[in-house]
Structures are given as C-alpha cells and as structure tokens.
Amino acid sequence: MCELLGMSANVPTDITFSFAGLMQRGGATGPHRDGWGISFYEGKGYRDVHDPEPSADSKLARFMQGYPIKSHTVICHIRKANRGRVCLENTHPFSRELWGQTWSFAHNGQLKGIKKWPLQHYLPVGTTDSEHAFCWLLDQIRRQFPTPPRQRKKLWTFIEAQADTIATLGVFNILMSDSKSLYSHCSTKLAWLTRQAPFGDAQLLDAEMTVDFAQETQPNDVVTVIATQPLTKNEPWQPMHKNQFTVFQQGKVAYQSKLQ
C-alpha cells in the first residue's frame, strides 16, 4: 500500500509542514520505501517531482522541505510497491493533458484485472495498475466530454460514476486534479481536515515539529489537507467513508457524494 497527501487552498500555500511529516513514512516511521512524488499547480502551470529513492533518505525530499512552493493544489504520494517494479516511470503522481489542462493522479490500492480494460487515447508509460486506471479514466472523460462541459456538476458526477466502476476491482483511494479542482475517491482510507480562522497550533505525528498556523496565514485563508492517515495529533481529521467522492475547490468542498 501507499500513502497519499493532497492540498486544496484558496491562496497559494506551501505544503512543507505536511510534506515533512509524510516523508518520514517513506522508510523512517512507515514502510513506504519505493519512491515518492509530488505535483504542484500554480494556476494552469504544473510541475512535479519524482524520485524512486526512499523519501526518508532522499536528498531531493530534504531540499523540497526547505523550498516552499506556493500552490493552490498539491498531490503527493509515497509508494510501497505491490504492482510494477521500483523505477521512475512507476512513480506517482502520473500526469496527462486533456482540454489544455494538466491532469495528475495518485492512487493507493490494488485493482485486479484493470489491465484488461481497453485504452484508446492515453497509454501507460510504466507498468502499474494505477497508471492504467488513470489512462482509462481520462479516456472515458475525453469520450464523454470532447470539450469541457459548461455545467461542472455534470463532469463531477461522471467522474464519480467512473471511479465507482473502477473501485469494483479492488481498492481505489485516489487524489486527482485537473488544475481547477482536487478530486478524491475513498475505498478504504482517506481523512481530511480544513484549516481556517481561528488558526491554531498543529503538531506532526511523525516528526518533532509544531507549526502555529496563526503566524503563517491570513484571516481569510482556507486550506484543506487530505491524507491516507492523519498527519497531526491535535486536529479534528474527518475520515471519509467507503465510496465517498469529494471535489475540493479553493480549499472548500464543492461537491460530495451522498452518504450511502
């Protein structure tokens, strides 16, 4: 299994604090030694960092912790390989362009038989079931909506239905973004938390580190963090339920599937 971390914010925000906690789980406080990656969106602009080395030992991960990239949306993944060997092309997040937007995707779980599902426009570069699922999902979106639909909710409910279909093959905990929204689907394990005024202290679970967000933020900032497991010990993380699909924009929930 792997661990996911995502962020959606209404102002460009850096994720160095949460990132520092997660990176410890890549070989120090957790067993996810098979590489890590992180995607940042700055408006339409996109950049990502991939490293097949364990994050807890990685010189690149240490550099990133001290190099705050301000971003509206972030997706981060640390990998414990179960399908596909440890190499750069199998390192999440994966990315593709659709409608002139860069989509990126990270997955936790296994999907039995997904590689038999036919692909058309998007082909995997690596050999993971995760990248195959991402390509299949983008193929469906592209076929249904050759151009972006005016009603965003149509897109969201369509993606939700596809995610539910994929999830029938196994475990499909994901974070995905199209640069405008952050999408999450939970099969077994995802939790989230919104930080907004009044801001307080947060203490990492995986490292001796505390941040006082009151010192780091403006009163109108809204920042949501989503993770496989809570990253801090003194904040009210909310677990997501099975098949919960949530769309975040600007740090807030824009759409959420009904409780089943």
Next chain:
Amino acid sequence: MCELLGMSANVPTDITFSFAGLMQRGGATGPHRDGWGISFYEGKGYRDVHDPEPSADSKLARFMQGYPIKSHTVICHIRKANRGRVCLENTHPFSRELWGQTWSFAHNGQLKGIKKWPLQHYLPVGTTDSEHAFCWLLDQIRRQFPTPPRQRKKLWTFIEAQADTIATLGVFNILMSDSKSLYSHCSTKLAWLTRQAPFGDAQLLDAEMTVDFAQETQPNDVVTVIATQPLTKNEPWQPMHKNQFTVFQQGKVAYQSKLQ
C-alpha cells in the same frame, strides 16, 4: 531568444558540468532571465524540473548542479520570453505522452502564425508559439503512425519533413526526445560535440570551471552534447547548418539530413 542544451549518451551520464555553464546565461553571462527547465530520461522514465525564476539566481538550479541525475537523454532550456508571459506553464521543455512514451520538446525561435494551425489530440496548456508547434507536430506523428512504425527511419524522415514545414514560419531550433532518440532541428543556431576516448579537459566559457573527463568516464562512454552556442572554449564544437535535422541515439548520430 532562448538557449538550448541537450545530451545523448550510451551510459547514464550526468550533465551537471554543462548545466552549470548554461545556467550562468540565465541572468549572469546572458540575458535569458525568464525561466528555465530541464528534462531527464532514465529508460522509459521521465522527470523534468521547471522554474519560472532566472536560472543564475535560482535556488533550485543551484540544487540541481549538486544533484547529479544519471540519464541517457537530457533536454534543457533557458528562456528569454518573446511570445507568452513569464509563468510556469510557458516554461520549456513541454511534454506529452504518445505510444506510451513521454515526448519532450524545447524550442528557440519565433513562429509567425503557428497558432492558426489546427490542433486535434494535443492542446497547449500555456500560450507560447513553441508549445503550439509541439502539439501540432505530435498530432501529425500520431495521425501518420497510430502505432510506432517498425522502420525507425520512416519516423525520422517524417519528423524531418514536419520540422521543415514548421520552420517556414520563422526560426525553429529545437531539441525533442521520445525517450529513445534525441531529435534536433536547426534553423539558425545549434552546435554539437561528441566526447569519447581519449577524453581530455574541458573548460567552461561561462564560469571558472574545468573538468577532466578522463577521470569521470569509462573508456567506452560516448556522450554527445548539443547547444545553441558552444559551452566550452577548448573543444571542437561543430555548427549545424540551416534545416539540418539530426537524430542521436546512445550518444551517436543515427540519422542526419543531407547537406543542401
């Protein structure tokens, strides 16, 4: 105008020496202050770094100079913006997936009217004429070859013909890779150099730095470097001629257009 740097090698090789020279031209010894980017291929694996800051002042560029990534193929670009504002999405190299391979592309020059050329599969994320040209080129390749042709030379002569067509609009100095080959097209300015045994010293033009490649290499290493302008002062750089199209593989010339 911008500056390009590429490398093709038969063994995983780091480009930190040439990179150190080029980065100086991004605001120190040259005027290319509008961002920089670099792509690395490790087998099918791909990673890139993009930074809209001037490379000569960039903390990320300094980190990369001390973080040797061993790669068969590298493409690097420093930007002096003429079309498209300075922002992350306008920073080269651009990348897209075709045939399950990551293609990346960097361009020096202006192309008058390219944005009127229709696109189908690939759409630009940013607003540069360069990214539009790359999307158009990939569209043509995808249409002509829905799957990779068995005879690689068919692909090469096809890309050459498309590059010549684009070059009628202005200046089209490019470096492009599909993870297997490094393609270059020269309109006005590109030079190249192959380093192989017996290796010697190289002295950078843009910084006080010398490397003795005899200490850094094995006898069978073959490493070709391509750049807008020579990066070292004591090596036999060969200028490319107008409309010269060259394909490099494993550090060697695999295909070259005939002299006109």
